[in-house]
Amino acid sequence: MNDVLIEVRDLRKTYVVGLRRRKVEAVKGISFDVRRGEIFGIVGPNGAGKTSTIKILTGLMQQTSGEARLFGHPTSDVASRRHLGYLPEGPYFYEHLKVEELLVYYGQLHGLPKELVRKRADELISRVGLDHARGRALKKFSKGMRQRAGLAQALINDPELVILDEPQSGLDPVGRKEVRDLIFDLKQRGKTVVFSSHILPDVEAVCDRVALFHEGELKKLGNLQEIMNQNKQGVEVVITGVDANALPDFQDLRGVEERTSALFLDFAPAIDVASVTLALQNAGAEIQSVTSKREDLEQVFLRGTGVETAREEEE
Amino acid sequence: MAESNAFTKGARALSAVSFNTVREAMRSKVFGSLLFFAILMILSSMVLGEMSLHNEQRVAYDVTLFSSTLFAVIISVYSSITLFYTELERRTIYTILSKPIPRWQFLVGKYLGVQMLMLVVVIFMLLLSIGVLEWQGLEIDRNLFFAFGTLYLQLTITTAIAHTLATVAAPLLAGFATMALFVGGNLFSQLAVIKKLMLEKDNPAAPLITVIEYVLPNLEALNLSRELTYQLHVPTDYLLQALAYSITYATIVMMLGVMVFARKDLS
Numbered sequence: 001m002n003d004v005l006i007e008v009r010d011l012r013k014t015y016v017v018g019l020r021r022r023k024v025e026a027v028k029g030i031s032f033d034v035r036r037g038e039i040f041g042i043v044g045p046n047g048a049g050k051t052s053t054i055k056i057l058t059g060l061m062q063q064t065s066g067e068a069r070l071f072g073h074p075t076s077d078v079a080s081r082r083h084l085g086y087l088p089e090g091p092y093f094y095e096h097l098k099v100e101e102l103l104v105y106y107g108q109l110h111g112l113p114k115e116l117v118r119k120r121a122d123e124l125i126s127r128v129g130l131d132h133a134r135g136r137a138l139k140k141f142s143k144g145m146r147q148r149a150g151l152a153q154a155l156i157n158d159p160e161l162v163i164l165d166e167p168q169s170g171l172d173p174v175g176r177k178e179v180r181d182l183i184f185d186l187k188q189r190g191k192t193v194v195f196s197s198h199i200l201p202d203v204e205a206v207c208d209r210v211a212l213f214h215e216g217e218l219k220k221l222g223n224l225q226e227i228m229n230q231n232k233q234g235v236e237v238v239i240t241g242v243d244a245n246a247l248p249d250f251q252d253l254r255g256v257e258e259r260t261s262a263l264f265l266d267f268a269p270a271i272d273v274a275s276v277t278l279a280l281q282n283a284g285a286e287i288q289s290v291t292s293k294r295e296d297l298e299q300v301f302l303r304g305t306g307v308e309t310a311r312e313e314e315e
Numbered sequence: 316m317a318e319s320n321a322f323t324k325g326a327r328a329l330s331a332v333s334f335n336t337v338r339e340a341m342r343s344k345v346f347g348s349l350l351f352f353a354i355l356m357i358l359s360s361m362v363l364g365e366m367s368l369h370n371e372q373r374v375a376y377d378v379t380l381f382s383s384t385l386f387a388v389i390i391s392v393y394s395s396i397t398l399f400y401t402e403l404e405r406r407t408i409y410t411i412l413s414k415p416i417p418r419w420q421f422l423v424g425k426y427l428g429v430q431m432l433m434l435v436v437v438i439f440m441l442l443l444s445i446g447v448l449e450w451q452g453l454e455i456d457r458n459l460f461f462a463f464g465t466l467y468l469q470l471t472i473t474t475a476i477a478h479t480l481a482t483v484a485a486p487l488l489a490g491f492a493t494m495a496l497f498v499g500g501n502l503f504s505q506l507a508v509i510k511k512l513m514l515e516k517d518n519p520a521a522p523l524i525t526v527i528e529y530v531l532p533n534l535e536a537l538n539l540s541r542e543l544t545y546q547l548h549v550p551t552d553y554l555l556q557a558l559a560y561s562i563t564y565a566t567i568v569m570m571l572g573v574m575v576f577a578r579k580d581l582s
Contacts, residue, residue: 062580111327
């Protein structure tokens, strides 16, 4: 069984717009893989090339050059989509249908027999929490309910790979949590999930690996923890039992803050933690915690898109 | 075995698209309104017949066939273009074409769906026309059935043109262009007269008329209103030729539509 479900090599997409046939390069030679069983996040600002890349992967668009494969098949091949489930951004469905009719329709598009599709539709409607709306036409669904119907249609063929484009867009915090829980549930069932999002805390909470897109380029790619640890911001040591005046002299100590009878010591990232903690203990301090401070994904995002750098230069 | 499995899956997908198209059209308010006005116009033949001078039969045939043709074409063009365009506008097409269904199956499925719808519409209009004629105590000529049959063949071609134009043009333009082609296709005898005049005057544009004659669908040949009105004989081989011509023309037009749609970026 091939462990790499998505292979993208030097993918490019150029749009020709307007009467003057101006060329706009939306995707500029990106390459990445997505492995079986992982949750892979795609983040980036508007116009970064995320949706264009996803549309190429799902066969809705053709690339200008480069390769994109799903399950070893080129994305132009219908076979690449047999084990794929896809939820587009802000999905619309046939308003005249009820949710079960919708799921049966999509199941039949996969060539599945009606009896099997009905059974799966029944299970999925319960799983996404739409039992109460079975008899309602989709035009009477709220945005959150449509999103859940969309997730259900993406799973109707029991796919191995699920691609979700902004699945939490427009949802309230409860809705977002439900989507997060569903993504974790998919991973536990052995599915591979690719999802793009602007909501960075949700990406941080869920993803194993992340790709950061900006202006059509892939700026960062890798394990989420590694990316966030790349720019360690420092080490925080919390101690009790000693006064700030009695602290030894540390070259890398950037600041001391007293809070609720504990001292919070802010050290530069490159300290030797063992020698610092020994020195503090020798000075009579009780070590409460030692924490490595790192950037959150938002800071990585802003740095990767040059916004943070530009702001620092201005300052 | 694998091939028959693939065939079965393909057939399921194609029929799913077709039946969903019929379902979507029938739940549309515009479809209902158009059908209502078609019924009104067919029923008006009863009043118009009374106003004619002992020409009730001719008026009844002309009005029922004309009304049925007019509204059947409008319904078919409207359904073909809006049902396709709505898929693009509302992006429901994203969730369909990301499934393992080739684009040609989607387009052909939409086409077959509209054709199924139009079969029901044409049969309904035929039965209503028969009811109107019987109510007036008029003879039901067998040419009436042939006329409605060839009307359906005209719709086979018109629907194919509408679907193909919908893949390349905005809905209003595609709609007008299809209606224009329908009207043009019913004016072949006038086209022949123009060509004859141009040839007599050695007009260099005369070959263009020949090209138009080949490209434009000859819908006039599928219009049996004259045969119906004057109760002329309709030979069996004509019906077979009409069927073959309609299927061939519609197939070629749909193939063009499939080729264009296959390359379309859904951005």
